[in-house]
Amino acid sequence: MSLVMDILTICAVSAGALFFLAGTVGLLRFPDTLTRLHALTKVDNLGLGLIVLGLLPQTSSVLFAVKLVFVWLLVQLSGAVVTQLIAGAVRHHGADG
Amino acid sequence: MSIASVFDVALVALILTIGASAILVRTAFAAVVMFVVYGLLLSMAWVRLHAVDVALTEAAIGGGMTGLLLLGAVARSRSVNVDSVRVGYPLRLAAGALCALVAAGLAVAIFYPPAPVPTLAPMVMENLPPSGLGNPVAGVLFVFRALDTLLEKVVLLLALLGVWSLAPDHAWGGTPGLQVYARPDPTLIFLAQLLPPVGIVFGIYMCWVGAKDPGGAFQGGTVLAAMWLLVIVAGLQKAPAIGRLWLRVLLVTGPVLFLAIGLAGWVFADAFLAYPAGYAKPLIVAVEAALTLSIAVALGMLAAGPPVRAQQQ
Numbered sequence: 001m002s003l004v005m006d007i008l009t010i011c012a013v014s015a016g017a018l019f020f021l022a023g024t025v026g027l028l029r030f031p032d033t034l035t036r037l038h039a040l041t042k043v044d045n046l047g048l049g050l051i052v053l054g055l056l057p058q059t060s061s062v063l064f065a066v067k068l069v070f071v072w073l074l075v076q077l078s079g080a081v082v083t084q085l086i087a088g089a090v091r092h093h094g095a096d097g
Numbered sequence: 098m099s100i101a102s103v104f105d106v107a108l109v110a111l112i113l114t115i116g117a118s119a120i121l122v123r124t125a126f127a128a129v130v131m132f133v134v135y136g137l138l139l140s141m142a143w144v145r146l147h148a149v150d151v152a153l154t155e156a157a158i159g160g161g162m163t164g165l166l167l168l169g170a171v172a173r174s175r176s177v178n179v180d181s182v183r184v185g186y187p188l189r190l191a192a193g194a195l196c197a198l199v200a201a202g203l204a205v206a207i208f209y210p211p212a213p214v215p216t217l218a219p220m221v222m223e224n225l226p227p228s229g230l231g232n233p234v235a236g237v238l239f240v241f242r243a244l245d246t247l248l249e250k251v252v253l254l255l256a257l258l259g260v261w262s263l264a265p266d267h268a269w270g271g272t273p274g275l276q277v278y279a280r281p282d283p284t285l286i287f288l289a290q291l292l293p294p295v296g297i298v299f300g301i302y303m304c305w306v307g308a309k310d311p312g313g314a315f316q317g318g319t320v321l322a323a324m325w326l327l328v329i330v331a332g333l334q335k336a337p338a339i340g341r342l343w344l345r346v347l348l349v350t351g352p353v354l355f356l357a358i359g360l361a362g363w364v365f366a367d368a369f370l371a372y373p374a375g376y377a378k379p380l381i382v383a384v385e386a387a388l389t390l391s392i393a394v395a396l397g398m399l400a401a402g403p404p405v406r407a408q409q410q
Binding site: 084 | 282284285287288291292295
């Protein structure tokens with residue numbers, strides 16, 4: 001049983017790390033602010049989500065697991081809001097504003 | 098090399114790179130952004146050193162609150178175009194030399210420590226149980242070095258007085274001019290309505306848990322201040338006029354209660370800032386709670402800046 005859990009952890013965390021890598025490449029390579037934001041949101045949502053999902057089988061208590069999910073939700077919230085704010089600023093003032 | 102040490106080396110390299118770029122970037126705004134990132138990475142380094150209390154403080158104060166204050170300073174200095182101001186070579190050389198001296202001093206202290214390395218940690222752990230506290234950091238802050246902690250909170254009030262004294266005469270006692278957005282942004286309002294209930298519970302929890310686990314008044318107070326500032330920045334609530342009685346009472350409640358308990362120590366426990374046997378923990382928790390409120394209000398008003406408008410009657 002623990003082997004299955006470990007394999008699940010390795011797969012999910014690796015997939016999450018892959019999203020982080022892809023998002024970072026996107027942040028560095030994409031041409032303008034809006035496409036770079038698009039790359040970053042994937043990291044926030046899927047990358048961190050997969051890493052949290054992968055860490056859940058390794059937690060020692062339910063409380064700890066709930067805390068991890070809560071961290072993910074808070075990052076989701078702040079990521080979504082900050083992305084909206086930056087995109088809004090770009091729309092109103094241009095990329096230099 | 099294990100995975101952990103690879104991570105540590107990478108973290109140190111990243112911290113050095115970010116630190117260097119905070120100095121080398123051309124604009125003040127970019128330097129502040131680098132400084133905030135530097136603070137967050139540094140807090141990860143403290144976690145790796147198992148100093149979670151320091152990590153929490155670094156993330157809250159070093160990264161978050163100081164970053165906000167510096168961003169405010171950058172915004173305020175826009176009118177003089179701070180990025181085009183060139184600092185003369187003598188001043189730059191002097192600053193560089195002093196920083197190098199500090200770095201050299203730290204390097205000597207770390208590379209050539211006296212043998213045996215002086216430590217008070219065993220004494221702290223030995224004397225902690227009578228206080229009823231479980232977190233040795235809280236023990237040092239509120240039992241063994243309580244005077245330092247008291248003065249630290251007074252310094253915070255002095256800093257606030259310094260900011261307030263920048264007010265023009267006609268605005269004295271008026272409202273601070275913190276305004277980030279010209280018109281209310283619906284997304285930000287949504288966040289300012291959703292997050293504060295969570296943040297307030299979290300701030301109180303951090304203060305409460307500080308007696309036995311990492312946490313404490315400063316970290317909890319910073320979270321509360323952040324929630325307050327979020328509500329102000331989103332435009333849901335105006336920053337209060339600095340002449341308000343309730344504001345000033347809240348500002349001094351923590352230090353005054355701390356001082357009162359300290360003075361009572363002379364009567365009930367034979368020393369200034371000593372706690373009567375058996376009452377240490379409840380007294381410390383009471384002081385921490387009052388300090389959390391005062392710190393939250395002081396940090397919030399620090400970030401809100403000097404008053405710019407006279408109080409509306």
